[in-house]
Amino acid sequence: MEFAGKYGRPLILGLAAAVFWTGAALAQGGSLSERIQTCEVCHGEDGNSRMENIPSIAGQPAFFIVNQLILMRERVRPVEAMEPFVKDLKDEDAVVLANHFAKLTPRPSDEKIDPSLVKRGEALSVARRCGSCHLPTLAGQEQIPRIGKQRVDYLVKSLKEFRDGTRLGADTNMSVPVVGLSDADLAALAQYAASL
Numbered sequence: 001m002e003f004a005g006k007y008g009r010p011l012i013l014g015l016a017a018a019v020f021w022t023g024a025a026l027a028q029g030g031s032l033s034e035r036i037q038t039c040e041v042c043h044g045e046d047g048n049s050r051m052e053n054i055p056s057i058a059g060q061p062a063f064f065i066v067n068q069l070i071l072m073r074e075r076v077r078p079v080e081a082m083e084p085f086v087k088d089l090k091d092e093d094a095v096v097l098a099n100h101f102a103k104l105t106p107r108p109s110d111e112k113i114d115p116s117l118v119k120r121g122e123a124l125s126v127a128r129r130c131g132s133c134h135l136p137t138l139a140g141q142e143q144i145p146r147i148g149k150q151r152v153d154y155l156v157k158s159l160k161e162f163r164d165g166t167r168l169g170a171d172t173n174m175s176v177p178v179v180g181l182s183d184a185d186l187a188a189l190a191q192y193a194a195s196l
């Protein structure tokens, strides 16, 4: 938190970028299979979460994962459940973990998908230009997450946090796209993204 207040988010993003490029070279081939297994307990064996409100991380852009792990470690985005796993995480290990999960195939959860909500969500996604940052397939890029095939419950939870300004350390780029949307709109967007 103090780190965020003092230096702000742009520096952290810059740091994450630097770590990503140097770490990728340094850490290649390093095995962290034990650490990966601890992640799988919550995020799913193949990186696809089966647990409520826990995001899938399979197929996320590696840069997004590194960035979020560092934001969590520095307590810019404090996540209690993640604390023990990021506390002593070395930058180069974050890169290895990110590269591992980025390579896994994202799979939709078995939550119920409502076709009429999907249609409404698609129209909202076009109107709000979600694809301009998350890409038209919503697969994400660089520091922007994949939201396609993400869990519905986690999407709803995080969209509400962005809209209501309650996600600590959130990228302010995500405030404008959801401004003024109702809970029903967010549910429709979540259904659409999850259905892709």
Ligand code: HEC
Residues within 6 Å of the ligand: 035, 036, 038, 039, 040, 041, 042, 043, 053, 054, 055, 056, 057, 064, 065, 068, 069, 079, 081, 082, 085, 097, 145
């Ligand atoms: C005890 C359960 C648990 C374990 C173990 C765990 N996580 Fe998490 N993780 C969570 C929760 C819960 C969140 C979502 C926090 C939120 O709602 O903002 C999260 C969020 C994340 C995110 C951000 C994803 C996003 O879409 O915003 C990443 C990346 C991540 N975890 C990676 C890991 C890695 C890598 C490991 C292993 C080193 C790990 N997690 C271990 C529970 C866990």
Ligand code: HEC
Residues within 6 Å of the ligand: 055, 124, 125, 128, 129, 130, 131, 132, 133, 134, 143, 144, 145, 146, 147, 155, 158, 159, 169, 170, 171, 173, 174, 177, 178, 189
């Ligand atoms: C101007 C670029 C931009 C636009 C437009 C945009 N996003 Fe985002 N989005 C981001 C960034 C950057 C993040 C990462 C947030 C962070 O790091 O705090 C993000 C994060 C998210 C997350 C969190 C996912 C996770 O795994 O934690 C969701 C959900 C999301 N966006 C949905 C949407 C939807 C739905 C729309 C359209 C209504 C949209 N975004 C439009 C840039 C954008």
